[in-house]
Amino acid sequence: MLKALLLSASLLAVPAAYAQTASTAATAAPMQVTDPQQFADMAGSSNMFEIESSRVALEKASGEEVKSFAQHMIDDHGKAGEDMMAAAQDDGITPAPGLQPAHQAKLDELSGLEGEAFDAAYIAAQVAAHDEAIALFEGFSTEGEDSALKAFAANTLPTLHQHREEIGAMAGQ
DSSP states (O other): OHHHHHHHHHHHHSOHHHHHHOSOGGGOOOOOOOOHHHHHHHHHHHHHHHHHHHHHHHHHOOOHHHHHHHHHHHHHHHHHHHHHHHHHHHTTOOOOSSOOHHHHHHHHHHHTOOHHHHHHHHHHHHHHHHHHHHHHHHHHHHHSOSSHHHHHHHHHHHHHHHHHHHHHHHTTO
16 A cells, blocks of 8 residues: 555656656656756756755654655755756856746645655655656766766766665665
């Protein structure tokens, strides 16, 4: 039952355009974003979602493992956000402020949950968010225009993979 709930919630966290291009996020080919502005906008929203949903987790999660992971996400993605902003500035780019609609909708959904239901939905959302981010960062780091953001994407990938392994273990994957 929990796996079914996690799978269901994870599918809701994947933006529609991405969901249409892959049968599962884990086996998806990298997203082919090559424009630095588009990458900055998408990566910025993804990063902000992971931070904001983790802040909500610190308040609403029932499990200590979930709360510990959430604090880890706030710390690591806070640093990643600073690094991305510096790279974007080097490239003369200003990422779009705020969350993209799919990220905002998922954050709103999570904010309405409590306890174990929150834990399951948060874990599923983090699995999907990290699958999405890995696809985006892999695609941009290999196919994107040469830029400080491309170097940032390549340098950030190992951390995203580590996060995906951690949250995947929590999800039983």
